[in-house]
Amino acid sequence: MTVSLAHDPAPLPAAALAALEAELVALLGGRNVTSDLRARERASVDGARMSPIITELLPLGVADLVAWPTTAEDIGRVVAAAVRHGVPVTPRGKGTGNYGQAIPMAGGLVLDTSRARAVVEVGDGWITAEAGAPMVALERAAAETGQQLWMYPSTAQSSLGGFLGGGSGGTGTIAHGSNDMGFVLALDVVHATGSPDLVHVEGDDAQRFVHNYGTAGVIARATVALEPLQEWRGVYASFPDFPGALSVLRELGRLDPLPRLVSADTPEVTAALPPDPAFPAGRAGLRMIADERTVAAATALIEGAGGRVEDVRTGPQVVLSLSMLSYNHPIEWLQKSQPGVWFHVEVSGDALVERIDEVHAVYEGGLLHIEAGHTVPIGMLAGIYRSPEQVLDGIAALNALGVGVHNPHQWNVDFELGRTIATARDTDPQGLLNPGKLNPDYDGPTKGAIR
Numbered sequence: 001m002t003v004s005l006a007h008d009p010a011p012l013p014a015a016a017l018a019a020l021e022a023e024l025v026a027l028l029g030g031r032n033v034t035s036d037l038r039a040r041e042r043a044s045v046d047g048a049r050m051s052p053i054i055t056e057l058l059p060l061g062v063a064d065l066v067a068w069p070t071t072a073e074d075i076g077r078v079v080a081a082a083v084r085h086g087v088p089v090t091p092r093g094k095g096t097g098n099y100g101q102a103i104p105m106a107g108g109l110v111l112d113t114s115r116a117r118a119v120v121e122v123g124d125g126w127i128t129a130e131a132g133a134p135m136v137a138l139e140r141a142a143a144e145t146g147q148q149l150w151m152y153p154s155t156a157q158s159s160l161g162g163f164l165g166g167g168s169g170g171t172g173t174i175a176h177g178s179n180d181m182g183f184v185l186a187l188d189v190v191h192a193t194g195s196p197d198l199v200h201v202e203g204d205d206a207q208r209f210v211h212n213y214g215t216a217g218v219i220a221r222a223t224v225a226l227e228p229l230q231e232w233r234g235v236y237a238s239f240p241d242f243p244g245a246l247s248v249l250r251e252l253g254r255l256d257p258l259p260r261l262v263s264a265d266t267p268e269v270t271a272a273l274p275p276d277p278a279f280p281a282g283r284a285g286l287r288m289i290a291d292e293r294t295v296a297a298a299t300a301l302i303e304g305a306g307g308r309v310e311d312v313r314t315g316p317q318v319v320l321s322l323s324m325l326s327y328n329h330p331i332e333w334l335q336k337s338q339p340g341v342w343f344h345v346e347v348s349g350d351a352l353v354e355r356i357d358e359v360h361a362v363y364e365g366g367l368l369h370i371e372a373g374h375t376v377p378i379g380m381l382a383g384i385y386r387s388p389e390q391v392l393d394g395i396a397a398l399n400a401l402g403v404g405v406h407n408p409h410q411w412n413v414d415f416e417l418g419r420t421i422a423t424a425r426d427t428d429p430q431g432l433l434n435p436g437k438l439n440p441d442y443d444g445p446t447k448g449a450i451r
Contacts, residue, residue: 012087012107017064020085020109024067027077032068032115039066043110046095046102050332052343052385053409054100060411061105061436063090068115072130072188072198072220075116079218080196082109088432089192091214093132093162096155100411101166101213105436111218113161120221122147126185128223131161136320142226143316150176150225151183152260154327156320161219164210175258177374184210188221191427208423211415215438216423232260233295234318235288236278239307242266245286246353246370248305252288252298253372259298260289260319262372263326269367269382272337273330278310289322330369331380343385345395348378348404355401362397363390376404413438 017035024033034040041059043066048054065087069075082089088108095102104110113131119141120128127138127149136156139149151173153163164184176182187206188198198220201209209217239245245264252262263286265273270285279285286307290298299309331344342365352359352370360366363383370379383394388409395405406414413420417438424431424438 012064016085016087020081020087021065023081023085024065024078027081028067028069028074032070034066035064040064040110043092043112044104046092046098046100048099048103048411050328050335050344051099051409052340053388053391054411060100060103061107063104063110064107066110066112068112070115071118072116073196075111075113075131075218075220076190076196076198078109078111079190079192080194082111083192083194083430083432086430086432088435089214089218090434091161091165091218093159093165094155094157095162096158098166098213098411099408101434101437102162103411104434105411108432108435113218113220114159116220117159122226125226126223127226128186128221129160130221131219132159134159135163138224140316143229146229147226148229150227152319152323154323154329156323160222160224164222164224165214165219166211173374173378174253174260174262174372175374183225184222185225186223187219189217189427190220191217192430192432193427208416208419212413212420213411213434213437215413215428215434216420217427218433230257230260231292232289232319233292234311234313234322235290235295235298235302235309236276236311236313237286237288237302237307237309238270238278238280238283239286239305240283242284242368243356244306245284246356248301248307249286249370249372249377250350250353251301252286252290253377255290255294255297257291257293259291259294259372261287261322261326263287263322263330263369264371265330265369266367269330269334269369272334273325274333280310287322287325289319326371328369328380331382334367334382341384342382343391343409344380344382345391345398346378346406346408347381347398348373349376349402351402352377352379358401359398359403362394362401411437 040063044062067078069078088106090104091111092102116130117132118130122145134157135153184206186202189209265285267284270279335342365384367382398405
């Protein structure tokens with residue numbers, strides 16, 4: 001398969017870049033703006049190297065400037081300045097969870113929101129923070145008021161704006177579904193119209209700016225949902241084989257009160273995780289963030305299915321560490337153990353439990369990381385990478401087995417695309433927000449990259 005970019009951006013005028021840099025230095029100070037090549041290169045890389053398909057295409061773009069605004073209001077001022085000078089803006093948080101979406105394909109300005117990190121206010125059922133606030137900081141602030149985040153990311157240091165703009169789900173999905181189903185209560189967004197004003201949107205209007213990589217507006221501040229604090233326990237279990245872990249995963253995910261996470265890996269994936277006495281060699285691993293009231297019931301289910309509980313741990317650090325071993329992180333550890341070998345696709349459906357041998361057989365070396373989901377199991381299926389065509393042929397085979405698949409090996413907006421295009425016509429009339437990511441005629445490096 002021959003792959004090419006859908007655009008070939010011309011170099012930006014040096015005078016416009018110089019003028020923008022001078023204006024941003026005056027606004028933010030010299031420590032928060034740079035045109036240094038090494039800094040620009042660092043700011044132009046995201047999690048794309050988890051995709052061997054996209055890795056073959058790197059570099060996809062390098063910023064001409066990088067700015068780190070330190071307040072939500074300064075995010076608005078930076079975007080307005082870039083628009084006045086006709087310079088593209090690629091917003092980013094930590095750059096960890098997406099593959100290519102935070103790369104500045106047209107050059108221009110990378111707007112790194114990670115220094116705008118204030119937690120503004122905690123209320124009854126909600127918390128407001130600036131875009132760069134780490135999710136772990138929100139969780140700690142909520143806990144001080146007897147509350148917890150309604151949704152928690154697998155990367156605890158993810159920034160709030162990056163998490164929402166990227167649209168990932170997270171720990172908490174069992175109870176609530178993904179983060180576009182009630183987690184976001186309100187946003188303060190910057191439009192690319194030349195105005196620095198933050199536009200406040202709530203409810204359905206706020207959803208227009210979730211999971212579109214900043215192509216229709218840059219999230220500067222957000223209000224997200226909280227719920228009453230629970231006493232969590234980390235339950236670490238193992239099974240002689242992966243089918244044993246699968247046999248109880250769905251039932252564990254239905255315990256009342258619901259767990260925050262039920263996660264299982266094959267023995268091969270478990271062996272690639274950071275060493276831990278709770279991960280005995282040669283056994284499939286199962287991990288839970290369980291409400292303390294359900295630990296006895298979870299233990300009975302695990303032991304009744306031939307497994308054993310290796311440890312039960314307490315404390316917020318346990319929740320943090322188990323969250324960091326969910327979603328795509330186990331496959332990332334697998335990739336680190338054998339660089340250049342593995343790829344993955346995001347999968348869902350009961351077939352992950354009921355037809356696991358067939359699922360594993362779709363890709364050479366197939367290995368599954370699985371989690372109990374809101375309605376059906378979800379997971380990451382790893383395979384040995386051969387070609388983009390292999391990935392797509394496997395997706396078709398998985399669909400035939402009843403497995404839902406999302407292919408992460410592309411950078412184009414793939415959620416509510418029509419809605420985002422319609423929004424961007426008003427909010428980004430010059431097409432300066434994250435160019436290259438909102439193109440309805442291009443599916444990224446694997447054509448038909450969605451489902």
